[in-house]
Amino acid sequence: MNIHPSVPGPETAAADLRQYDEAALIDLLEKTEQKHGFIPRDLSEEVTRLLSVKLERLRRIQGKLDSTIRRDVQQHVSHWREEEGNLIMILHAIQNQHGYVPREVAMELSRELGVPLARIYEVITFYHYFKLQPPGAHAITVCNGTACYLKGSRDLINELSSQLGIAEGQTTADRMIHLDTVRCIGCCGMAPAVVVDGKTCGHVKTTEIAGHIASIKHLKESVA
Amino acid sequence: MNTLSRTDLEALAAKPEGDPPEWIRVQLDTGGIAAGAETIFTALEHERADRRLTIPLLRTGSVGYSFADPVVEVQAAGMPRVHYGCVTPEIAARILGEHIGEHRLIDDHIIATRRRGLTLDAPVTHILVKDTSPEAGNKTGFFQFSLAEELKRRGLAERVQVVRALDLGIYDEGAVVQLLPSGVTYTNVLAPDVARIVAESVEAGKVLDDLLWKTPDKQVRIVLRNCGNIDPDSIDDYLRRAQGYQGLHRVLFKLSPEAVIAEMKASALRGRGGAGFPTWLKWQLTRAQPAAQHYVICNGDEGDPGAFMDRSVLESDPHAVLEGMMIAAYAMGASMGYFYIRAEYPRAVERIQRALDQAREAGLLGANILGSGFSFDAKIRLGAGAFVCGEETALIASIEGRRGSPSPRPPYPSVRGLWGMPTAINNVETLACIPAILLKGGAWFAGYGTEKSKGTKVFAVTGKVRNAQLVEVPIGTTLREIIYEVCGGVLDGKELKAVQTGGPSGGVIPRQHLDAPVSYESLQQLGSIMGSGGMLVMDKDDSMVEVTKFFLRFCVDESCGKCAPCRIGGYQLLQVLDRISRGRGTAGDVPLIQRICLTMQKASLCGLGQTAPNPVLSTLRYFGEEYQAFIEGGPSYARKMNKATPTAATSTKVSATP
Numbered sequence: 081m082n083i084h085p086s087v088p089g090p091e092t093a094a095a096d097l098r099q100y101d102e103a104a105l106i107d108l109l110e111k112t113e114q115k116h117g118f119i120p121r122d123l124s125e126e127v128t129r130l131l132s133v134k135l136e137r138l139r140r141i142q143g144k145l146d147s148t149i150r151r152d153v154q155q156h157v158s159h160w161r162e163e164e165g166n167l168i169m170i171l172h173a174i175q176n177q178h179g180y181v182p183r184e185v186a187m188e189l190s191r192e193l194g195v196p197l198a199r200i201y202e203v204i205t206f207y208h209y210f211k212l213q214p215p216g217a218h219a220i221t222v223c224n225g226t227a228c229y230l231k232g233s234r235d236l237i238n239e240l241s242s243q244l245g246i247a248e249g250q251t252t253a254d255r256m257i258h259l260d261t262v263r264c265i266g267c268c269g270m271a272p273a274v275v276v277d278g279k280t281c282g283h284v285k286t287t288e289i290a291g292h293i294a295s296i297k298h299l300k301e302s303v304a
Numbered sequence: 305m306n307t308l309s310r311t312d313l314e315a316l317a318a319k320p321e322g323d324p325p326e327w328i329r330v331q332l333d334t335g336g337i338a339a340g341a342e343t344i345f346t347a348l349e350h351e352r353a354d355r356r357l358t359i360p361l362l363r364t365g366s367v368g369y370s371f372a373d374p375v376v377e378v379q380a381a382g383m384p385r386v387h388y389g390c391v392t393p394e395i396a397a398r399i400l401g402e403h404i405g406e407h408r409l410i411d412d413h414i415i416a417t418r419r420r421g422l423t424l425d426a427p428v429t430h431i432l433v434k435d436t437s438p439e440a441g442n443k444t445g446f447f448q449f450s451l452a453e454e455l456k457r458r459g460l461a462e463r464v465q466v467v468r469a470l471d472l473g474i475y476d477e478g479a480v481v482q483l484l485p486s487g488v489t490y491t492n493v494l495a496p497d498v499a500r501i502v503a504e505s506v507e508a509g510k511v512l513d514d515l516l517w518k519t520p521d522k523q524v525r526i527v528l529r530n531c532g533n534i535d536p537d538s539i540d541d542y543l544r545r546a547q548g549y550q551g552l553h554r555v556l557f558k559l560s561p562e563a564v565i566a567e568m569k570a571s572a573l574r575g576r577g578g579a580g581f582p583t584w585l586k587w588q589l590t591r592a593q594p595a596a597q598h599y600v601i602c603n604g605d606e607g608d609p610g611a612f613m614d615r616s617v618l619e620s621d622p623h624a625v626l627e628g629m630m631i632a633a634y635a636m637g638a639s640m641g642y643f644y645i646r647a648e649y650p651r652a653v654e655r656i657q658r659a660l661d662q663a664r665e666a667g668l669l670g671a672n673i674l675g676s677g678f679s680f681d682a683k684i685r686l687g688a689g690a691f692v693c694g695e696e697t698a699l700i701a702s703i704e705g706r707r708g709s710p711s712p713r714p715p716y717p718s719v720r721g722l723w724g725m726p727t728a729i730n731n732v733e734t735l736a737c738i739p740a741i742l743l744k745g746g747a748w749f750a751g752y753g754t755e756k757s758k759g760t761k762v763f764a765v766t767g768k769v770r771n772a773q774l775v776e777v778p779i780g781t782t783l784r785e786i787i788y789e790v791c792g793g794v795l796d797g798k799e800l801k802a803v804q805t806g807g808p809s810g811g812v813i814p815r816q817h818l819d820a821p822v823s824y825e826s827l828q829q830l831g832s833i834m835g836s837g838g839m840l841v842m843d844k845d846d847s848m849v850e851v852t853k854f855f856l857r858f859c860v861d862e863s864c865g866k867c868a869p870c871r872i873g874g875y876q877l878l879q880v881l882d883r884i885s886r887g888r889g890t891a892g893d894v895p896l897i898q899r900i901c902l903t904m905q906k907a908s909l910c911g912l913g914q915t916a917p918n919p920v921l922s923t924l925r926y927f928g929e930e931y932q933a934f935i936e937g938g939p940s941y942a943r944k945m946n947k948a949t950p951t952a953a954t955s956t957k958v959s960a961t962p
């Protein structure tokens with residue numbers, strides 16, 4: 081977790097600067113400039129050095145990520161290399177890994193397979209199953225198969241939409257809850273059914289919706 | 305598992321293994337698991353350990369009692385074999401404590417066997433009771449009490465237990481009493497009968513003919529033969545207890561491909577995926593195409609948004625589907641097969657994958673299978689949430705890794721299919737029938753069904769029905785029998801309004817046609833289709849216009865957009881329906897609907913667009929006055945009319961038939 085220390089004063093010794101984050105460091109320079117009309121050379125050099133160390137770290141992380149992506153994609157591709165028509169199966173593997181198909185991964189896949197990115201996106205966007213956005217931390221999925229529809233799944237979706245302030249297929253702004261609909265999940269005997277984070281609840285009534293949302297929110301707080 | 309040989313299979317056939325004497329089977333299919341079957345399994349495991357019992361705890365698929373999930377079946381020595389439904393962890397504990405430990409059945413959870421006896425071939429040990437009168441089971445307790453009292457009076461209380469059942473598979477027949485283990489069942493039992501039942505049947509072993517329920521169960525389980533009986537994750541179970549791969553054995557060593565096709569012709573099996581094309585003919589056409597490679601594909605894309613037959617079969621009996629595919633491949637000369645399964649069915653995918661791995665390990669997949677010279681292997685391809693990919697040409701495009709847009713037929717896949725090679729696409733249920741047909745003969749299969757539609761069909765009956773469940777009946781069984789006799793009629797005893805069959809490509813059948821036999825032809829005559837087997841029961845409260853909109857919106861969402869009649873027509877149609885349902889319709893809307901529908905039917909490229917208007921046309925045909933009420937008086941008026949008028953719906957002011 082990224083904790084902002086209180087902004088350091090201009091007097092802070094250069095030696096203590098290491099614990100400050102980027103914003104605090106820049107702030108410090110500005111405050112010093114305001115107070116003295118100039119920035120001591122040793123201070124600015126120290127800050128520059130610290131920032132470049134951080135930048136270097138960032139590059140390293142990004143580089144590592146890039147190579148992980150490359151390695152993962154290569155792995156998926158090599159697993160399916162010999163198979164004709166492998167694109168969809170590779171996309172399944174990618175979505176299984178990330179929960180969606182990130183743009184970076186799609187780009188890497190295009191390079192690896194020698195298939196134009198446009199063709200990959202053509203396939204991704206055709207099939208409902210593939211997602212281009214990361215899923216929320218929690219998912220509420222309403223079954224909208226015929227049996228559930230007949231027993232009022234539409235009301236449940238409307239109630240959820242209005243309480244969460246999002247439409248189906250969307251994620252709340254804080255990325256906490258994703259609301260979606262599916263076709264029959266196979267418990268028509270329990271219609272209407274709602275799946276909350278993988279747990280199926282049957283015979284759901286609109287009045288119970290608030291409780292389900294609260295239980296997720298509660299979970300979120302106890303984790304935070 | 306070691307590699308099997310031909311002689312191993314023959315030895316298994318000569319000595320099929322029976323059920324072990326004691327076991328508990330937990331039905332772990334998607335529906336069961338959603339209802340908590342995993343928790344039940346763990347609860348049973350703990351309880352078994354606590355009580356230091358050794359009874360085997362087994363996993364299995366679903367028998368199809370969706371209304372009672374999670375379901376557990378119990379066989380204990382000296383006890384009748386019973387299903388427990390709506391099992392909670394507490395009931396799980398009691399199953400081990402009371403059923404296994406004390407040989408006492410548990411009240412209110414038993415789903416009685418559908419195999420009912422006509423003779424008392426064994427002394428009565430348990431009596432199931434349930435009052436099935438419409439005014440709820442309030443008398444069940446009374447009958448339990450008086451039977452128990454009567455038994456006590458005669459000193460039989462120690463020997464015979466009286467148990468309240470959850471479901472007896474008999475409805476609206478007054479108080480029903482079933483004597484176990486024989487399964488002799490009495491209906492419309494009245495209080496004075498109690499003494500007779502105890503004295504004559506329990507004590508003297510005589511069947512009371514005036515009370516006896518003689519109607520046999522309507523169901524015949526061919527496709528579902530192993531569902532809920534075997535462990536879907538075990539090829540061993542399939543081989544030993546379900547005559548597994550014996551159909552394949554017969555085919556490989558006793559029949560030529562032509563003879564297999566002839567056997568299929570004798571069975572007259574028609575495709576269960578919707579279109580009803582004769583399976584033997586499809587195989588023959590594919591076989592007749594000269595090509596370097598032939599393919600066979602199992603269509604497990606189950607698109608109907610309220611149906612779960614195929615998933616249930618894939619999850620409960622995966623080896624049967626694989627065996628069916630292998631037989632199809634042998635008949636057609638295919639050496640490669642694909643299972644195209646929806647990615648939304650992860651458990652089905654997992655179980656088919658395991659079946660493939662096990663079969664490969666046992667030498668039932670690969671080169672020169674069992675030394676027969678026949679080579680075959682199969683793979684899984686995942687669907688990705690597109691209804692149109694159930695259509696054959698779109699499915700092929702999807703397997704080839706492209707977007708699933710249909711292409712014009714001909715050429716049919718049997719001529720130019722996957723990678724340009726002759727390909728036969730068969731539905732899951734179609735394939736699951738095949739091992740049984742090859743084992744028992746085409747004539748046996750053709751013994752069920754009607755003149756033109758042979759065999760049995762699985763239906764997923766859902767909606768406003770008392771017992772939502774999978775039902776397998778001979779084709780030709782009437783809707784009334786399926787809904788009222790097998791599934792217990794409409795929920796809460798309400799009046800049935802219509803039955804939707806065939807999902808988004810189908811139509812509604814109003815109550816006055818409930819006695820129509822369910823077959824490809826008769827349902828088509830009524831303006832619907834048998835389809836893949838979804839059956840949605842609707843009661844008086846359901847608005848036909850709304851339900852039609854639901855199905856149409858589904859088709860519009862799923863249209864691939866390749867051709868204009870479907871892409872534009874569907875959208876227009878939806879807008880007109882929407883307008884009508886908001887009370888903004890005009891008199892000209894109904895003719896407009898008919899024009900759009902006709903265009904879509906005639907000019908769409910694939911089955912999706914061609915059949916999308918079906919729900920609209922059929923509701924218009926039977927419930928024209930409902931549309932009229934919306935147009936003339938708006939939604940609230942229409943709703944009032946809907947509730948007020950009995951749903952005879954015979955007067956069709958607006959007729960869809962030109």
Ligand SMILES: Cc1cc2nc3c(=O)[nH]c(=O)nc-3n(C[C@H](O)[C@H](O)[C@H](O)COP(=O)(O)O)c2cc1C
Nearest residue numbers: 575576577603605606607694695696730731734911
């Ligand atoms: C839009 C559309 C969706 C379909 N969906 C399915 C499906 O989900 N499952 C299926 O088995 N057949 C489906 N079919 C029918 C198949 O195209 C094909 O007829 C069937 O799989 C052939 O197998 P069968 O002869 O064993 O029935 C669909 C057809 C269309 C036009």
Ligand code: SF4
Nearest residue numbers: 865866867870910913
């Ligand atoms: S009818 Fe519809 S789904 Fe079929 S090809 Fe045309 S647009 Fe696509």
Ligand code: FES
Nearest residue numbers: 223225228264267
């Ligand atoms: S329609 Fe919702 S579970 Fe089947």
